[in-house]
Amino acid sequence: MFEDDVRPEKNEKQAPAVIDRSQWARPWAQLKFVSFQPAIFPRMLGEVSRDAKPGDLVSVYDKFGERVGIGLFNPRAKMPLRVVTHTSQILGEEYFETAIRRAVALRKDWFKLDETTDAYRVLNSDGDGVSGLTIDRYGDTLYCDVYSLGIFQRLPKWLPLLHELLGTKHVRVHVDHDLGSLEGIKPSQMKEITASAPDKVKIKEGGVKYEVDFAEGHKTGFFCDQRDNRKRFGTLVKGMRVLDLCSYTGGFSINAALGGADEITAVDLDEKVIAQGRRNANLNQISPNKLKWVHTDAFAYARQMQKNGEQFDAVLCDPPKFVMTRDPAFAAEGMRKYADLNTIAASLVKPGGLFVTASCSGLVSLEDFEGCVIKGVHRLNRRLQIFDRTGPGVDHPVYSNCLESRYLKLLWARVL
Numbered sequence: 001m002f003e004d005d006v007r008p009e010k011n012e013k014q015a016p017a018v019i020d021r022s023q024w025a026r027p028w029a030q031l032k033f034v035s036f037q038p039a040i041f042p043r044m045l046g047e048v049s050r051d052a053k054p055g056d057l058v059s060v061y062d063k064f065g066e067r068v069g070i071g072l073f074n075p076r077a078k079m080p081l082r083v084v085t086h087t088s089q090i091l092g093e094e095y096f097e098t099a100i101r102r103a104v105a106l107r108k109d110w111f112k113l114d115e116t117t118d119a120y121r122v123l124n125s126d127g128d129g130v131s132g133l134t135i136d137r138y139g140d141t142l143y144c145d146v147y148s149l150g151i152f153q154r155l156p157k158w159l160p161l162l163h164e165l166l167g168t169k170h171v172r173v174h175v176d177h178d179l180g181s182l183e184g185i186k187p188s189q190m191k192e193i194t195a196s197a198p199d200k201v202k203i204k205e206g207g208v209k210y211e212v213d214f215a216e217g218h219k220t221g222f223f224c225d226q227r228d229n230r231k232r233f234g235t236l237v238k239g240m241r242v243l244d245l246c247s248y249t250g251g252f253s254i255n256a257a258l259g260g261a262d263e264i265t266a267v268d269l270d271e272k273v274i275a276q277g278r279r280n281a282n283l284n285q286i287s288p289n290k291l292k293w294v295h296t297d298a299f300a301y302a303r304q305m306q307k308n309g310e311q312f313d314a315v316l317c318d319p320p321k322f323v324m325t326r327d328p329a330f331a332a333e334g335m336r337k338y339a340d341l342n343t344i345a346a347s348l349v350k351p352g353g354l355f356v357t358a359s360c361s362g363l364v365s366l367e368d369f370e371g372c373v374i375k376g377v378h379r380l381n382r383r384l385q386i387f388d389r390t391g392p393g394v395d396h397p398v399y400s401n402c403l404e405s406r407y408l409k410l411l412w413a414r415v416l
Contacts, residue, residue, distance in 0.1 A: 025059040025090055027052035029073055029081055034062050036401045038126050040071070040081035048073065054184055055150040057093060070095065072132065072150030077183050082131035082148055086401075093154075096130065100158060103128040104165045111394050119203040119212070121224050121395040122166065126402040135162070136224055138212050139201045141170040143221065149183040170197040172214055202283070206231060208254060209283040216272045225392035225408050226251060226318070229358075232390075233316060234259030236354055240313035243267070243305075245298040245345055250277035250291075252316045257286045261314075267294045267301045302344040314354035317345045323361040334361065335372055343376030346384075349415040355384070362407030369409055377415065384413040 021028070030046040037044075052058050052073050060069040060083055070091050071083040085095060103123050107113045113120045122142065123135040132148025133155070142162060146152050152175065159171055173194050175187045199215045205227055212221040234255030239262055244253045247266035254277075256264050268274055274295045281291050294301060298319065319341055323334035342357055349355045359369045366389060377384050392408045399405075 019065040021047075021049075021061075021065070024049075024061060025067070027056050027073070028059040028061060029071065030061045030063070030065075031068070032063055034064070036086060038071075038083045038131050038399070038402050039079050040083060041079055045081055048075070055153045057150065059090075072148055074149045074183060077149065082150070084131050085129055096154065096158065097161060099129045100161060101165065103130070104162075106397070107395050108165075113395060117203070117205045117227065119205060119210075119222065119224055120227070120393070122162070124396050124398075124405075126399055126405050127397040129399070136222070137166055137168060138203050138222065140168045141172060141197055141201050141214075142166070142168050143214065144171060144173045146173060146175050146185065147179060147183075149185055152183070152185045170194075172197045208258060210249065210251070210254075210280050211276065211283060213272075213276055216276065223248070223251065225360075225396050226358075228393045229356075229390060229410055230255045233356060234261075237261040237314045240354070242314045242316065243312040243345075243348060244316045244318075245302060245341070246317065246319045247274075247277060247293075248318070249273050250280050250293075252318065253277070253291055254280055254284055254286060256314075256316075257281070257291050258284060262290070264291045265294060265312075266291065267296060267298050269295070269297050271295050299341060299344070302341070302348060306344055306347050310348060311350045312348055312353065313350055315345050315349050315356075317342060317355075317357040319358075321361045322359075323363045326363060331363065335364070335368075338364075338369065339372050339376045342373045343379055346373075346377045346382065346415050347380050351382075351416060353415055355413050355415045356410060358408065358410045360408050362404060364409075366409045370411060373411055383416050384411075385416055386411060386413040388412040 027049045029048045029052065031040065032044055032046045035044060046063065054074045054076060056073050057070055058073045059067060060071050062068045067088050069083045069086040071081045073081055107120055107122065119138050121134065122137050123130050123133055125131055125134050132146065132151040134145045136143045144155060146155065163169065171194055175185050180187060200211055200213050203210050203212055210222065214221045230251045233252050237256045238260035242256045242261045242264040244264060244266045247253050247268045250266055253264045253266040266277060274293050277293055322337040323331050325331065338359060345357065346355055357373055374384060390410045390412065391406065
């Protein structure tokens, strides 16, 4: 991405004093700057044609009056313009069908995910050119997370195509209450479409089975983004004693058990996901003697193990998002939580043992997260032998002009 996200060929060009907008494709929106970003906030947005209504697909022009793309407009939103594609071509609603077909083809034809799993991300918002929408496929059910009024208005028209391409039957739609209020979205409008959707589905991920509980689970009920990391972790822990902190419904723990770990302790504060984890273990015929579930706070449990002098051959640390805002005070507190948890977790790893730690905070860069973890380990007078840094699976692509959507990051290391 160019410095300040300005394309250099325009740097020396001066915007004309008067721009003739009479021939612009309506409705339209004009940017104050030359930007290649999909997210346009109020300070970046210039004039908008009077006929542009909330949810409209608008033609986007830059400050020089040149056509640069199309986007979804909503004046009441925190992000009033979402540019879905950057192009000088005249495009309309047909763009979205093209984007949906392209996204599905990437998963089915390029990566052939259907051969190994029936649970994966179908649309990854800006990473698939459909800003404001993520869709996860769980068996014959699609789970749609909607962040944009324009998306919400169009989704019913897109669902038949998605079902046709994917062979799915049901859909669940989620709209965050606060965001929906800002966007002007009324979730009640989707009740007819989602009426037939089940509360739970069973999925497969390679040779592993899971039950996804949409009503009780976090976010979409499951985390497809960790699929490859779960599988890899299972291949590294044969014969080991494993601690899984913030285990959620047991994805890493179950892969560890199936991979031949001798003993796994899975710790999570949420009683409901612990219960779901037990059901997942039963689905995979894992003995309770091998996989022990502990319903408690991961920080408190890790500190108690530290006091007890316990150490494990492998420790997995996958906490919830700690940094949720750019506000310096809240961000600093989130980073302190990452530092605290990782320092305690690393202290529980035997010398030469495996340490895998994750962050799903999109506002924290890989380098900052790595630095935070390293500082904590060095505080123990130990060091890491880092052998890999990974992220989500191939079904979570990002566009090069929206790298900030690359949120998940994992460090893989031995603690020496």
